Amino acid sequence: MNAYRSHNCGQLTANDAGQAVRLSGWVHRVRDHGGVLFIDLRDHYGITQVIADSDSPAFGLLERLRAETVIRIDGKVKLRDASLINPKLPTGEIEVYATGAEVLGPADELPLPVFGDQDYPEETRLAYRFLDLRRESLHGNIMLRSRVIKWLRDAMWNAGFTEFQTPIITASSPEGARDFLVPSRLHPGKFYALPQAPQQFKQLIMVAGFDRYFQIAPCFRDEDPRADRSPTDFYQLDIEMSFVEQKDVFAAVQPVIQGLFEEFGGGRRVDADWPLIPYVESLRKYGTDKPDLRNPIEMVDVSDHFRGSGFGIFAKLLEQEGTEVRAIPAPGGGSRKFADRMNAFAQAQGLPGMGYIFWRKAEDGSTEAAGPVAKALGPEPTEAIRAALNLTEGDAVFFLGGKPSDFEAVAGRARTEIGRELGLIDENQFKFAWIVDFPMYEKTDDGRIDFSHNPFSMPQGGMEALNGDPLKVHAYQYDLACNGYELISGGIRNHTPEIMFKAFELAGYPAAEVEKRFGGMVKAFRYGAPPHGGCAAGIDRIVMLLADESNIREVIMFPMNQRAEDLMMGAPSEPTNEQLRDLRLRPLPKDA
Numbered sequence: 001m002n003a004y005r006s007h008n009c010g011q012l013t014a015n016d017a018g019q020a021v022r023l024s025g026w027v028h029r030v031r032d033h034g035g036v037l038f039i040d041l042r043d044h045y046g047i048t049q050v051i052a053d054s055d056s057p058a059f060g061l062l063e064r065l066r067a068e069t070v071i072r073i074d075g076k077v078k079l080r081d082a083s084l085i086n087p088k089l090p091t092g093e094i095e096v097y098a099t100g101a102e103v104l105g106p107a108d109e110l111p112l113p114v115f116g117d118q119d120y121p122e123e124t125r126l127a128y129r130f131l132d133l134r135r136e137s138l139h140g141n142i143m144l145r146s147r148v149i150k151w152l153r154d155a156m157w158n159a160g161f162t163e164f165q166t167p168i169i170t171a172s173s174p175e176g177a178r179d180f181l182v183p184s185r186l187h188p189g190k191f192y193a194l195p196q197a198p199q200q201f202k203q204l205i206m207v208a209g210f211d212r213y214f215q216i217a218p219c220f221r222d223e224d225p226r227a228d229r230s231p232t233d234f235y236q237l238d239i240e241m242s243f244v245e246q247k248d249v250f251a252a253v254q255p256v257i258q259g260l261f262e263e264f265g266g267g268r269r270v271d272a273d274w275p276l277i278p279y280v281e282s283l284r285k286y287g288t289d290k291p292d293l294r295n296p297i298e299m300v301d302v303s304d305h306f307r308g309s310g311f312g313i314f315a316k317l318l319e320q321e322g323t324e325v326r327a328i329p330a331p332g333g334g335s336r337k338f339a340d341r342m343n344a345f346a347q348a349q350g351l352p353g354m355g356y357i358f359w360r361k362a363e364d365g366s367t368e369a370a371g372p373v374a375k376a377l378g379p380e381p382t383e384a385i386r387a388a389l390n391l392t393e394g395d396a397v398f399f400l401g402g403k404p405s406d407f408e409a410v411a412g413r414a415r416t417e418i419g420r421e422l423g424l425i426d427e428n429q430f431k432f433a434w435i436v437d438f439p440m441y442e443k444t445d446d447g448r449i450d451f452s453h454n455p456f457s458m459p460q461g462g463m464e465a466l467n468g469d470p471l472k473v474h475a476y477q478y479d480l481a482c483n484g485y486e487l488i489s490g491g492i493r494n495h496t497p498e499i500m501f502k503a504f505e506l507a508g509y510p511a512a513e514v515e516k517r518f519g520g521m522v523k524a525f526r527y528g529a530p531p532h533g534g535c536a537a538g539i540d541r542i543v544m545l546l547a548d549e550s551n552i553r554e555v556i557m558f559p560m561n562q563r564a565e566d567l568m569m570g571a572p573s574e575p576t577n578e579q580l581r582d583l584r585l586r587p588l589p590k591d592a
Helices: 121-125 136-158 199-207 247-265 279-286 312-317 337-348 374-376 379-389 406-422 462-466 497-506 511-517 517-526 539-546 578-581
Strands: 020-032 034-042 044-053 070-079 096-107 180-184 191-194 213-220 235-243 276-278 322-332 355-361 366-372 396-401 430-435 442-445 449-450 477-482 485-490 534-539
Touching: 020 096, 034 096, 044 070, 096 517, 136 213, 136 235, 136 247, 136 539, 180 511, 199 235, 199 355, 199 517, 199 534, 213 379, 235 247, 235 539, 247 430, 247 477, 247 485, 247 534, 247 539, 276 279, 279 406, 279 430, 322 379, 337 355, 337 396, 337 406, 337 485, 355 379, 374 379, 379 396, 396 406, 462 497, 477 534, 485 539, 497 511, 497 517, 511 517, 517 534, 534 539
Parallel strands: 044 096, 276 430
Antiparallel strands: 020 034, 020 070, 034 044, 070 096, 180 191, 213 235, 235 534, 322 396, 355 366, 355 396, 430 477, 442 449, 477 485, 485 534
């Protein structure tokens, strides 16, 4: 017999009754029933109930055990009485009568409970992550993550892709976030960078003549944390293909992602219709480039109904260039109480409120419009808005106005809040959409032209498009949205040196700077580069959706906290003087 176990704690069944066994694991819970001890013994595989009475040689040791002590049990498998069978456990038909026990790893008093999944301060959970990972829900999330990654890897191989690994230490690259820099000991004053993504390397793999690459790739970005984003590192399914157009990438990716969600979605419906929504249309209808299509609400431009109207706030606003009024329909939201709640929501977002109209039954039995906007607009424009939005008695509509770039994000959040409050969102499904035709460039706050997304994407229209207004250039850049999250980002690459130099020139990078930053890729493109494109899918975020979690740290084994600190390992830490001397570095004072 093995020194520690003959079976694991999720293995024994009624067929093992009468057998002598040895188990090892953690004391999950102890229940004392007046001289009879019931111990739930837990390991990675499950839980087995151990029983000991005063006649058991192990009784004296077992009654002194603390929770989470690691023990070895020798005993005999017994069938439970029919009334005591636990159908929720694979081992629920049996128990093990303890004939011997040994403490393998004593446990101090716990800083957080492992039994049960009660809420506990996140800082404590992260500082004692090794204990937190023993909890059932988190342990299950991490196992789900492993199964997802294995499934993805198998699916990619089966689809004809080949897995390659790219460097972890590389050169700095402007990809939209701050790099983590690594000082070089052998080259004082110079720094490597941890890769924000394998972007350049996967393109070079295509230039090198390989095809249909993938990698489960670690990526490093020094970013401000959010609930759905890690502040330091994350993993992505990285994909690149040669001799493809945008539609070819979509055709390769959809079966993989759709199959993954069907396999691990817990029975939730997976919509097979993935519409292509232009970026501008997505912002106009949903207020975001990652819309949740489970919510049926679509925003509508109703500016014409307010121009020169009696509602002076919007009428005056629309006299300014580039402004509009957008309506957010609220089917079923036709009450003043609901309107007040949504106004409170808007005020929490930093707005004075939202205009609204709601329709109710009048005393004479007809449908009447209510609210300050209806009163100021008058009956004809109000009725025109109702008809245009297909609203009726018991419904409402909310309004936001100004320059779309100033209010779109809040409008998108309001759309989500209205859909949630009114129960319009079907939580039992996954709905996907490709967001396409992203702008290649944007104007920064200081008036400069810069890349709006991936700088390596091919501009639609090639060189001819770049000779016009940069702000009107669209890129072959695309994202996959699912249930309000961005799951995939990608593009068809700019593989022609002349177009690449021009694209970077418009963003303020002279040719010499491009050669300096991307010399390897520019050089490669001069020796025959195939048209190529690809994408990357965020594994952490995918698992977060599949696990029905709202915080990405719930699906990462050892995450950082909100301040990018590892509370368990004590990172970041101060270097020793010897390390600084080796690297020829001297830190500035903290108040410098």
